[in-house]
Amino acid sequence: MVKANDNYLKLPGSYLFSTIGKKVREYSAANPDAKIIRLGIGDVTQPLAPAIIDALHGAVDEMAARETFKGYAPDLGYEFLRNAIADNDYKARGCDITADEIFVSDGAKCDCSNIQEIFSLDNKIAVCDPVYPVYVDSNVMAGRTGTYDAKTETWSDVIYMPCTAENNFAPELPKETPDLIYLCFPNNPTGSTITKAQLQEWVDYANKVGAIILYDAAYEAYISEADVPHSIYECEGARTCAIELRSFSKNAGFTGVRLGFTVIPKELKAGDVNLHALWARRHGTKYNGAPYIIQKAGEAVYSEAGKAQLKQQVAYYMNNAKYIYDGLKSAGFTVSGGVNAPYIWLKAPNNMTSWEFFDYLLTNVNVVGTPGSGFGPSGEHYFRLTAFGTYENTVEAVDRIKKINL
Numbered sequence: 001m002v003k004a005n006d007n008y009l010k011l012p013g014s015y016l017f018s019t020i021g022k023k024v025r026e027y028s029a030a031n032p033d034a035k036i037i038r039l040g041i042g043d044v045t046q047p048l049a050p051a052i053i054d055a056l057h058g059a060v061d062e063m064a065a066r067e068t069f070k071g072y073a074p075d076l077g078y079e080f081l082r083n084a085i086a087d088n089d090y091k092a093r094g095c096d097i098t099a100d101e102i103f104v105s106d107g108a109k110c111d112c113s114n115i116q117e118i119f120s121l122d123n124k125i126a127v128c129d130p131v132y133p134v135y136v137d138s139n140v141m142a143g144r145t146g147t148y149d150a151k152t153e154t155w156s157d158v159i160y161m162p163c164t165a166e167n168n169f170a171p172e173l174p175k176e177t178p179d180l181i182y183l184c185f186p187n188n189p190t191g192s193t194i195t196k197a198q199l200q201e202w203v204d205y206a207n208k209v210g211a212i213i214l215y216d217a218a219y220e221a222y223i224s225e226a227d228v229p230h231s232i233y234e235c236e237g238a239r240t241c242a243i244e245l246r247s248f249s250k251n252a253g254f255t256g257v258r259l260g261f262t263v264i265p266k267e268l269k270a271g272d273v274n275l276h277a278l279w280a281r282r283h284g285t286k287y288n289g290a291p292y293i294i295q296k297a298g299e300a301v302y303s304e305a306g307k308a309q310l311k312q313q314v315a316y317y318m319n320n321a322k323y324i325y326d327g328l329k330s331a332g333f334t335v336s337g338g339v340n341a342p343y344i345w346l347k348a349p350n351n352m353t354s355w356e357f358f359d360y361l362l363t364n365v366n367v368v369g370t371p372g373s374g375f376g377p378s379g380e381h382y383f384r385l386t387a388f389g390t391y392e393n394t395v396e397a398v399d400r401i402k403k404i405n406l
């Protein structure tokens with residue numbers, strides 16, 4: 001008789017944002033007049049930039065004529081986009097990455113959850129704690145994480161690297177040697193970053209122990225400080241130990257448009273197996289490519305007009321981040337992040353748990369954030385607010401939070 005993949009049954013509870021959504025829906029239904037402001041999920045609110053809209057329209061028109069119509073995209077993505085990525089995201093930053101090492105996809109969520117498929121189930125993963133939940137959950141689904149301890153909210157076969165106020169929310173090299181190391185900087189959820197020298201330590205470590213770093217740089221566009229690396233390939237030796245994941249969601253507002261890419265250098269190996277070839281095989285077999293229209297929109301991200309418009313969009317969100325950071329700090333909250341990332345990480349007041357503070361804010365000031373404990377045990381007592389709202393909503397939310405009397 002058919003059997004389901006029981007690894008899925010090991011997943012505790014529902015996906016964090018489903019739980020938040022349910023709570024907000026229930027509160028809204030019971031309080032239909034409440035003006036709820038959502039600074040929870042990391043979704044953008046600004047419309048697509050004009051340069052991108054123009055490219056989308058142009059590509060749609062191309063699809064309407066026999067001479068310019070496009071069917072299936074090339075396996076790795078269109079060359080015009082991969083060239084633009086290689087030139088702007090890598091060569092311009094002194095990184096030795098070529099267009100044929102770039103695999104275009106429909107976003108970083110799929111890539112960061114699918115990439116583990118090309119590695120053996122015996123590999124041990126290391127993750128930051130707190131962490132973007134997709135890295136762990138996708139490994140649970142694959143059966144790589146052992147058993148779940150509900151009390152500690154940890155998996156027996158996962159190496160957790162606590163990121164706390166004590167270490168400035170930057171992970172330390174783990175005591176136990178991992179095979180796959182998930183790093184995300186600028187970080188979701190803490191908004192923290194590490195310097196190029198710190199990242200170089202990770203690259204040296206991975207090369208030394210024979211591990212591979214899965215480097216999620218989805219928030220790269222928000223970096224404002226000079227010594228924070230935009231790509232792991234800025235570090236020496238990264239070509240032999242790192243895969244980089246990128247997204248167009250946060251730098252260009254493509255959360256609903258869907259576009260991302262993964263970089264696998266040609267010399268990257270697991271033992272004597274070439275990983276570029278393996279991912280190419282996987283990509284070719286299981287994926288039929290991001291739509292031509294969307295890849296043309298992605299190309300426009302790198303046009304002069306696109307770059308200028310998106311710089312403004314990022315600045316708009318970072319202005320929100322500053323408003324949240326300054327406002328909450330002046331009100332006496334302990335806050336971090338928000339300088340190189342669109343996330344503000346704040347300590348729940350009065351030793352409240354993350355979910356207690358979530359409920360408190362929802363019911364008292366109708367502001368929705370994300371409980372830090374949903375990202376891992378070290379996130380307990382913390383709370384994430386995003387800068388992706390409108391400026392008006394951000395100001396109102398912060399002003400409401402400032403008025404609470406705890």
Ligand SMILES: Cc1ncc(COP(=O)(O)O)c(C=O)c1O
Pocket residue numbers: 042106107108109110112132184188216218246247248249254255259260
């Ligand atoms: C760290 C991180 N990686 C990946 C993603 C997903 O990006 P995409 O929209 O490209 O799937 C997110 C989305 O919030 C994220 O926070």
